[in-house]
Amino acid sequence: MSTTTPETPLTTSIDGKACAERVLDEVADDVARLADEGIIPGLAVILVGEDPASQVYVRNKIRKAEAVGIRSLEYRFDDTLPQAELLALIARLNDDPEVNGILVQLPLPANIDEASVIQAILPAKDVDGFHRQNAGGLWQGLPSLAPCTPTGCLRLLRETCGELAGKHAVVIGRSNIVGKPMAALLLDADCTVSLLHSKSRDAAALCRQADIIVAAVGRPGMVDANWLKPGAVVIDVGINRIESETGGERRTRLVGDVDFAAASQVASAITPVPGGVGPMTIAYLMQNTVTATRLQRHQASAAEPA
Numbered sequence: 551m552s553t554t555t556p557e558t559p560l561t562t563s564i565d566g567k568a569c570a571e572r573v574l575d576e577v578a579d580d581v582a583r584l585a586d587e588g589i590i591p592g593l594a595v596i597l598v599g600e601d602p603a604s605q606v607y608v609r610n611k612i613r614k615a616e617a618v619g620i621r622s623l624e625y626r627f628d629d630t631l632p633q634a635e636l637l638a639l640i641a642r643l644n645d646d647p648e649v650n651g652i653l654v655q656l657p658l659p660a661n662i663d664e665a666s667v668i669q670a671i672l673p674a675k676d677v678d679g680f681h682r683q684n685a686g687g688l689w690q691g692l693p694s695l696a697p698c699t700p701t702g703c704l705r706l707l708r709e710t711c712g713e714l715a716g717k718h719a720v721v722i723g724r725s726n727i728v729g730k731p732m733a734a735l736l737l738d739a740d741c742t743v744s745l746l747h748s749k750s751r752d753a754a755a756l757c758r759q760a761d762i763i764v765a766a767v768g769r770p771g772m773v774d775a776n777w778l779k780p781g782a783v784v785i786d787v788g789i790n791r792i793e794s795e796t797g798g799e800r801r802t803r804l805v806g807d808v809d810f811a812a813a814s815q816v817a818s819a820i821t822p823v824p825g826g827v828g829p830m831t832i833a834y835l836m837q838n839t840v841t842a843t844r845l846q847r848h849q850a851s852a853a854e855p856a
């Protein structure tokens with residue numbers, strides 16, 4: 551007997567925390583295999599400034615690294631750090647054979663040019679996948695390090711939808727960190743991909759054609775139920791902190807780019823915020839650190855004289 555009422559969502563809430571734990575278990579197995587060969591991956595995490603959210607993310611990255619057996623090195627600076635000193639640190643880490651992955655937490659303070667810092671990281675150690683060599687490699691299907699958030703979204707989609715080939719995926723937002731690499735990964739999975747942005751005309755009508763929607767714009771609740779085709783799968787990358795009032799008390803809470811309650815009435819599956827995409831980002835950072843370690847080993851052995 552069904553207990554479903556018309557108001558009850560038929561939607562699956564995609565559990566990003568559980569999926570991230572599965573990814574971390576896989577990474578821990580990979581790290582154990584490397585340890586058998588005497589290799590311990592090393593990850594350097596750099597935080598400049600006092601942004602509270604960034605401090606939480608960096609702390610979690612260090613914790614997860616320790617949990618899977620990756621050696622972590624933490625570098626924290628206040629926002630007066632000159633760009634030249636940051637570039638000098640990156641140059642030292644590039645040359646350090648004990649360091650396999652380098653990550654500079656974003657956003658950086660206004661006096662530091664983000665692009666210069668990202669391009670200073672050795673592509674083989676760029677575990678964020680933001681360097682132009684990795685970004686280009688992703689579009690050309692070459693071995694490269696792909697950004698963690700879209701890679702995590704792809705894993706959630708594969709586990710939710712199974713085969714992705716032929717599905718129409720609409721990505722909303724064209725950032726270098728999420729939107730563009732997400733489009734590349736979905737294309738590589740044989741989806742038909744539409745990449746929408748602030749100048750796109752009638753975004754709602756385009757979204758209503760989609761089997762899959764990935765929202766990554768940073769606008770709270772922008773994607774409404776009437777943007778969705780019934781049964782669509784929705785991945786919400788937005789992490790927006792908004793103020794709300796409960797019992798006369800002002801608090802902040804996290805919401806996504808999708809109106810979760812409304813979308814749950816129409817979508818077949820949707821990621822919550824928090825607990826959806828966020829944990830996947832950190833899990834795939836660990837996976838990328840292992841991938842980078844292997845990549846560097848292959849590069850080193852290829853460079854050895856025959």
Ligand SMILES: Nc1nc2c(c(=O)[nH]1)N[C@@H](CN(C=O)c1ccc(C(=O)N[C@@H](CCC(=O)O)C(=O)O)cc1)CN2
Pocket residue numbers: 603606607653654655656657678698699789804823824825826827828829830831832
């Ligand atoms: N160098 C990088 N900087 C930034 C990245 C990145 O991938 N590399 N992404 C974001 C921040 N980020 C990781 O760095 C990140 C964001 C959110 C989460 C997460 O787990 N979110 C939780 C909620 C946490 C909270 O309460 O605030 C969730 O969604 O469940 C992890 C990592 C920008 N900078």
Ligand SMILES: [Mg+2]
Pocket residue numbers: 727
């Ligand atoms: Mg972001």
